[in-house]
Amino acid sequence: MDVRVYPATRLEGTVNPPSSKNYTTRYLLAAALAEGESLIRYPAESEDAAALKRCLADLGAELIPDGPHLRVRGFGANPRNPGTLNPGNAGAVLRFLMAVCAATLDEITFVTDYAESLGRRPHGDLLDALAQLGAQVESREGRLPITIRTGPPAGAGSRSGWERPPSGRVGRLRGGTVRVSGSVSSQYTSALLFAAPLIGEDVTIEVTGDMKSRPPIRQTLQVLQEAGIRVEAGDDLRRFHIPGGQRYRPREYTVPGDYPGAAALMAAAAVVPSDVTIPRLFPDEQGERQAIDVLRAMGADIAHDGQQVWIRGGRPLRGVRFDGDPFTDAVLALTAAAVLAEGETVFYNVENLRYKECDRISDYRAELNKLGARVAEERDKLIVRGRPEGVEGGVTVESRIDHRVIMGLTIVALRAREPVVIRDAHHVAKSYPAFFADLRGLGARVEEH
Numbered sequence: 001m002d003v004r005v006y007p008a009t010r011l012e013g014t015v016n017p018p019s020s021k022n023y024t025t026r027y028l029l030a031a032a033l034a035e036g037e038s039l040i041r042y043p044a045e046s047e048d049a050a051a052l053k054r055c056l057a058d059l060g061a062e063l064i065p066d067g068p069h070l071r072v073r074g075f076g077a078n079p080r081n082p083g084t085l086n087p088g089n090a091g092a093v094l095r096f097l098m099a100v101c102a103a104t105l106d107e108i109t110f111v112t113d114y115a116e117s118l119g120r121r122p123h124g125d126l127l128d129a130l131a132q133l134g135a136q137v138e139s140r141e142g143r144l145p146i147t148i149r150t151g152p153p154a155g156a157g158s159r160s161g162w163e164r165p166p167s168g169r170v171g172r173l174r175g176g177t178v179r180v181s182g183s184v185s186s187q188y189t190s191a192l193l194f195a196a197p198l199i200g201e202d203v204t205i206e207v208t209g210d211m212k213s214r215p216p217i218r219q220t221l222q223v224l225q226e227a228g229i230r231v232e233a234g235d236d237l238r239r240f241h242i243p244g245g246q247r248y249r250p251r252e253y254t255v256p257g258d259y260p261g262a263a264a265l266m267a268a269a270a271v272v273p274s275d276v277t278i279p280r281l282f283p284d285e286q287g288e289r290q291a292i293d294v295l296r297a298m299g300a301d302i303a304h305d306g307q308q309v310w311i312r313g314g315r316p317l318r319g320v321r322f323d324g325d326p327f328t329d330a331v332l333a334l335t336a337a338a339v340l341a342e343g344e345t346v347f348y349n350v351e352n353l354r355y356k357e358c359d360r361i362s363d364y365r366a367e368l369n370k371l372g373a374r375v376a377e378e379r380d381k382l383i384v385r386g387r388p389e390g391v392e393g394g395v396t397v398e399s400r401i402d403h404r405v406i407m408g409l410t411i412v413a414l415r416a417r418e419p420v421v422i423r424d425a426h427h428v429a430k431s432y433p434a435f436f437a438d439l440r441g442l443g444a445r446v447e448e449h
């Protein structure tokens with residue numbers, strides 16, 4: 001699907017944001033890893049959530065829709081082995097499942113239909129960590145397809161020298177200390193945190209190198225605690241001790257609103273005259289909550305009472321300078337607002353944007369500049385010289401198979417002089433299927449072709 005986005009004159013109304021992508025991933029996984037029935041209230045209805053649900057069903061979980069909620073009968077520490085799992089284009093889903101499957105199955109292969117997006121992303125640091133815990137891994141230089149084996153290597157007979165792990169159980173990881181790099185993605189650390197309680201022995205995780213995206217690790221710790229899992233975490237989130245042989249408990253979870261998706265709505269509302277309310281946004285562990293502070297620093301009229309956000313757009317915006325790492329999934333939407341602000345904006349410490357659904361620095365910069373924006377890049381920075389008068393538009397831009405690129409380009413297109421076509425905009429459904437419908441609900445004109 002392509003979309004044509006027309007210049008907007010006013011946005012007005014209340015818009016319910018999608019449910020949090022990150023909490024949905026974590027609650028679904030924790031529920032599947034518990035024996036017994038859990039209830040998840042308001043899980044996200046996105047492609048990533050659907051991909052995880054498919055994988056969990058393949059592993060033996062029973063998923064029973066209950067209106068807007070989901071009942072999950074988990075498989076505990078004993079999933080059934082489907083042989084192959086396909087997590088769609090969902091990075092967090094893939095990485096969490098690789099670690100959990102390594103801890104619970106003899107052999108499993110992961111594949112994707114998204115060769116140009118998830119197929120290009122690196123997982124080597126996580127695979128190295130799993131190897132330290134006893135897994136044998138085959139991959140294309142740390143990329144999909146990936147096979148993880150913890151049982152006897154294919155063809156190993158009694159004379160092959162292969163020895164059962166000390167736990168005596170075939171197909172399981174061993175405990176001990178595992179070192180994992182934090183410089184590319186926090187998802188590797190979260191993945192180990194989800195898997196460690198399922199291993200028969202204690203695990204100590206040490207995070208090495210530069211450490212990116214701490215807030216999602218806090219989300220993981222929160223969910224593990226809610227699921228009854230004990231973790232001792234250092235204050236700097238560099239060292240964790242997880243006692244072995246724990247059980248996830250079934251329980252009820254409620255998924256909050258999604259700040260990254262809401263940040264796209266906030267940025268859209270900030271760059272045109274508007275009066276927009278976004279409910280279901282609470283003070284939780286989502287780092288993208290900081291989008292409110294960034295937009296306020298830009299001069300936007302925005303308020304948050306811990307339940308909902310109000311924004312009255314149309315004020316002139318000015319450039320800002322922020323470390324973008326704590327709100328990684330809002331950087332693209334905020335960069336779009338910066339394109340329409342007076343002066344220079346710099347989001348620094350964002351190199352790991354290059355390892356997401358596309359290279360969110362080079363690829364996004366290229367598409368924004370086709371619209372008439374003035375965006376430059378450094379290895380770890382997005383640098384914007386704003387055009388408060390708006391951009392030319394009147395061109396066709398590419399989605400780069402990236403939901404956040406699509407949302408960012410849409411925000412800028414609302415302030416273009418001529419309509420903008422975004423190709424393959426259906427990929428927005430990775431996290432926010434209703435994005436265009438919600439913008440139309442606020443009064444924007446967006447045609448789908």
Ligand SMILES: O=C(O)C1=C[C@@H](OP(=O)(O)O)[C@@H](O)[C@H](O)C1
Nearest residue numbers: 022092185186187213216328329
């Ligand atoms: O743990 C998670 O669920 C996520 C962590 C972040 O990735 P990085 O840790 O790679 O920055 C974030 O961008 C992604 O959307 C979801």
Ligand SMILES: C=C(OP(=O)(O)O)C(=O)O
Nearest residue numbers: 089090091092093329356
């Ligand atoms: C990077 C993202 O997702 P993931 O890593 O889970 O694919 C995202 O949602 O922006």
